[in-house]
Amino acid sequence: MRVLVLGAGQDVGKSCVVVRFGGKTFMFDCGMHLGYQDERRFPDFSLLSPSGGFTSVIDAVFISHFHLDHVGALPYFTEVCGYHGPVYMTHPTRAIAPLMLEDYHKVLLNRPGSGPVFARQHIGACMAKAQLMDLQETLQVCEDCEVTAYSAGHVLGAAILHLRVGGESVVYTGDFNTVPDRHLAGACVGWLRPDLLICESTYATSVRESKVAREGSMMAAVHQAVASGGKVLIPVFAVGRAQELLLLLDEFWERTQLQVPIYFSAPMAVRANQYYRLLLNWASGRVKQGPPGRRAAGFGFSRVLPWQPELLHQPGPCVLFATPGMLQGGTSLEVFKAWAPDPKNLVLLPSYQVAGTLGRRLMLGQRKGLLVDKATIDVNCKVFYATVSAHADAKGILQLVQQVAPAAALLVHGEPDKMAFMSNKIHSSLGIKCFMPAIGDEVEVSSSGCTPVQTSAQLLRKLPMTVQQLLRASEGGGSVAQGAAAGGDEQAVSAGAAAAGWMQQGDVGQLVQAAMKLAGLNTAAAAAGGGSAGSNAQQQQQQHQWCQ
Ligand SMILES: [Zn+2]
Numbered sequence: 001m002r003v004l005v006l007g008a009g010q011d012v013g014k015s016c017v018v019v020r021f022g023g024k025t026f027m028f029d030c031g032m033h034l035g036y037q038d039e040r041r042f043p044d045f046s047l048l049s050p051s052g053g054f055t056s057v058i059d060a061v062f063i064s065h066f067h068l069d070h071v072g073a074l075p076y077f078t079e080v081c082g083y084h085g086p087v088y089m090t091h092p093t094r095a096i097a098p099l100m101l102e103d104y105h106k107v108l109l110n111r112p113g114s115g116p117v118f119a120r121q122h123i124g125a126c127m128a129k130a131q132l133m134d135l136q137e138t139l140q141v142c143e144d145c146e147v148t149a150y151s152a153g154h155v156l157g158a159a160i161l162h163l164r165v166g167g168e169s170v171v172y173t174g175d176f177n178t179v180p181d182r183h184l185a186g187a188c189v190g191w192l193r194p195d196l197l198i199c200e201s202t203y204a205t206s207v208r209e210s211k212v213a214r215e216g217s218m219m220a221a222v223h224q225a226v227a228s229g230g231k232v233l234i235p236v237f238a239v240g241r242a243q244e245l246l247l248l249l250d251e252f253w254e255r256t257q258l259q260v261p262i263y264f265s266a267p268m269a270v271r272a273n274q275y276y277r278l279l280l281n282w283a284s285g286r287v288k289q290g291p292p293g294r295r296a297a298g299f300g301f302s303r304v305l306p307w308q309p310e311l312l313h314q315p316g317p318c319v320l321f322a323t324p325g326m327l328q329g330g331t332s333l334e335v336f337k338a339w340a341p342d343p344k345n346l347v348l349l350p351s352y353q354v355a356g357t358l359g360r361r362l363m364l365g366q367r368k369g370l371l372v373d374k375a376t377i378d379v380n381c382k383v384f385y386a387t388v389s390a391h392a393d394a395k396g397i398l399q400l401v402q403q404v405a406p407a408a409a410l411l412v413h414g415e416p417d418k419m420a421f422m423s424n425k426i427h428s429s430l431g432i433k434c435f436m437p438a439i440g441d442e443v444e445v446s447s448s449g450c451t452p453v454q455t456s457a458q459l460l461r462k463l464p465m466t467v468q469q470l471l472r473a474s475e476g477g478g479s480v481a482q483g484a485a486a487g488g489d490e491q492a493v494s495a496g497a498a499a500a501g502w503m504q505q506g507d508v509g510q511l512v513q514a515a516m517k518l519a520g521l522n523t524a525a526a527a528a529g530g531g532s533a534g535s536n537a538q539q540q541q542q543q544h545q546w547c548q
Helices: 074-080 091-110 120-127 211-227 241-256 267-278 285-289 330-339 358-363 394-404 416-430 457-475 480-485 490-505 508-518 523-528
Strands: 002-007 016-021 024-028 060-062 087-090 130-133 138-142 145-151 159-165 168-172 196-200 231-235 262-264 304-306 318-322 346-349 370-372 375-377 382-385 408-412 433-435 442-444 450-456 541-547
Touching: 016 168, 016 196, 024 159, 074 120, 087 091, 091 120, 091 130, 091 267, 091 330, 196 394, 211 231, 211 241, 211 318, 211 346, 211 382, 231 330, 241 262, 241 267, 241 318, 318 330, 330 370, 346 358, 358 370, 358 382, 394 416, 408 416, 416 433
Parallel strands: 024 060, 060 087, 087 130, 168 196, 196 408, 231 318, 231 346, 262 304, 262 318, 346 382, 408 433
Antiparallel strands: 002 016, 002 442, 016 024, 138 145, 145 159, 159 168, 370 375, 450 541
C-alpha cells in the first residue's frame, strides 16, 4: 500500500491524500489552502502525473465534508485539470459545498493572487458529477471495491470513510469530533481494523476543559462587551460552526432576555440555513426535538438579522457573524479594520486560524502596528480565541485510533510538533506504527496480510451471531452478571473474559476459534475445507477471507 500526500502533510490546509492499494488508486479530499494566494493554494497534482491524464490515474475521489480546505480544489481538478472519474460525497456536502465555493470565488475575484483558479461555472459542472453517499451505507465503487461512510460529527454530513479493496482496507477520518454538540452527534465509527488509518491531528496536543466551561467563558466575554456598549465581531465560515454558535447565542439571548441585535453578513448564510432546515434529518436529535422543556430550535434563527454595510458605524452594541472565518478578506476584514481600534469592542475567533492569515496573527497576540492591506492598525479591542472548534482534542484522537484499531496510522492536517507528539503517543500507548509525512512525501505501508480459508455456508451464517455473542459478553468484562445482562448466554459469558483479552490484543484468530467452538462446529474440518463441517455436510463451500 502506497500513500502520496498532496496536501495537509505536516500542515493544516488543502487536505488531499492519494492511496494506492489492491491495484487501484484513490484520492481522499481535494482541498485548497486558505493561507496562500500563489501556486501553493491548490495541491500539486503534477506529482500524480506530470503529463495529466488524471482519469486514468485516479479510480475515484472521496470528499469527506464541505469545508474549503477539503473540497476547494475539486472544481479545478475536475474542470481545469480534466479528471472525469467518479467523485463521492454525502448529500449535505453536495448541497452546501457549492455555496462555500461560490463565496470563496467572490473573494478570489477581489484578491486573485498569482495562484491557479477555476471559473464560477466550473462549480456547478463539477458538482453535477458527484455521486451521493448515505451514512452507514455501503456502496460498490468498482469491482471488488466498496466504501462505507460513518458520521464524523464535525459538520453536517461530514463522513469518516472506510474503503475496502479485496482483503485490504483504509479508513480516512477527514475532520472529526468525538464530542456531541447542539446540532451534531459525536463521531460514530467502530472496530474496523483497517490496514491503515489516515487521521486528522489539528489539536493533537490540546486537552480541552469541559464544553460547558468553554461556552460559559465565551458567553461571559460576549456579554461583558455588549453590556458596556461594545460591538462583537465573530469571523466564521458561513456554514458549520456558525450554526452551532447561532444556536448557542439564541439560547443565551432567550435565557438572559438580551435585546442586542445579532447580524449575519453573508447572504449565503440565509441559503445555508435553508439547506440546514431541509437536511434536518442529518442533525442530532437535540436540534430536531429541542432541549427538554423548550421549543425545538431547529435552524430557524428568527432572532438573526441580515447585515447592511450602513450599520458599520451605527452607534450601540451588536453582534456580527461575518465571513470569511480567518479575516483574510471580505466583510469580516472590512469590519475588523473599523472596529479593532475601539477598546470596548471584541473579536471572537471561534475556529482554528491557519498560518499566514490575519486571524492567526491575532491569535498569537500581535496587536500594535498590525500591517493590514498596506495600512497599519493598532488593535485595541479585546480578542478572545474560543476553543469551540469541531475537531477532536488529543484525548478524542487517541480514543478514535484505539476504537478503529488499525495496523498502522498516518497523521495529516496538523502542525509538525503537535503531530510528532501524537505519533509518539499512538506508538507508545497503543503499539501502533504511526507516520507523519510532509507534503510531496510517499509512504509505503505494509499490509497486515490476509489468509484465505475454505469454510461452509452454515458456518458463515452462524459465525457473525456467535462473534456478536462473544463481543457482547466481553463488554461485561467477563463478569457473569454483566455479561448475562448484555444478552450473552451462559456459555458465551464464560468465554467473555477471554474474548475481552483477545479483543484488547487484537487477536481475531482466537476470537473466531472461540466463536466456531460456541457454534458447535468442527473448526479443523471447516478450516481445511472438509465437507464434514457442521451438521449439514452437503453445504456448498464458499471462499472467505479472515485478516490475521
Ligand atoms: Zn473541516
